[in-house]
Amino acid sequence: MNTPITSAPPSRGPSEHEVRAQIVEAATEYFSRYGYEKTTVSDLAKEIGFSKAYIYKFFDSKQAIGEVICANRLAAIITTVNDAVEDAHSATEKFRRMFKALLASGSQLFFQDRKLYDIAAVAAASPWPSVRGYEERIRQLVSEIVLLGRETGEFERKTPLDEAANAIFLVMKPYFNPLLLQYNLDGAEEAALQLAGLVLRSLAP
């Protein structure tokens, strides 16, 4: 009854989790240099020094690897947004910061890591589950902020919460969805400011 069951003996070699992480790390590096579309699983296998068959033991396809990379990036954006929103003192301020942080994170990915941005754009076009999850998280955050503003009396309470939150989500979408953002980068900061103003006027009690 005292047998430890949680950790495998070290002699078993790297865990599945470790191998997956290693593949994802190498793929992130490789995709960000050569692009997602142009890379094959064979290219990756050669780069890491694994056989193609070995990689397929851990991931069903190139897209499955891309999914994890994309999910990691989007999770990092959500963390940035949460951090930006957390210590704001009003729902109004939380909303402004959320919009600003979403645009800033997306633009940064676009301008500083263009080839990884391309994975996100492919992901948003399908859309992949990681993008659906990302968008769902943003919709939820909007909903939480609207609800908070209703509780503090900053925002009106007549519009059904789901409708108000979804409409705000739609206003912001061209600035956080990677597929759309690339077409909206010109003057995006000014646009986001004006749109945040419009949204806040729409929420006035």
Added chain:
Amino acid sequence: MNTPITSAPPSRGPSEHEVRAQIVEAATEYFSRYGYEKTTVSDLAKEIGFSKAYIYKFFDSKQAIGEVICANRLAAIITTVNDAVEDAHSATEKFRRMFKALLASGSQLFFQDRKLYDIAAVAAASPWPSVRGYEERIRQLVSEIVLLGRETGEFERKTPLDEAANAIFLVMKPYFNPLLLQYNLDGAEEAALQLAGLVLRSLAP
């Protein structure tokens, strides 16, 4: 002093205006069948039975022909929108109708004349002057509706007019800009309704 100067003698052959119209008509037909990107001026010349050099006497490039086709289509959309707005009895109703008509016209072009839609998408990516003019006209129409609503007391008057109008223009842009619309067609009608509601709440006095 009695010499008529307004009409050319019939023996002079078709006027420049007529030849241009003939080229545009044939090109519209040809592009809508084979696509704008894949067609060359040589293809067009062969189809119409003109020499390539003769076409170049009237248009500097394929894009110059595409510009006229695009401008014609966008002008038709603006006419549809103006008609939809004209007999509405309030600024609120005018705004709702404008948004609805813009989305309907754009979707119709996308679904019924996909290859011509592609010209509009190319035009919006650059953007061509025809698209700039189209967007300017929409911005102006928004401005006129907001101003009317301020005069009738339907809308608030605190926000600077340009800022209010531009923010509304930005909210609608994913639904009237051909480059963006193709990514926003899923659930676009419901989205446009919800966004119109949000915009109208933002305009409440």
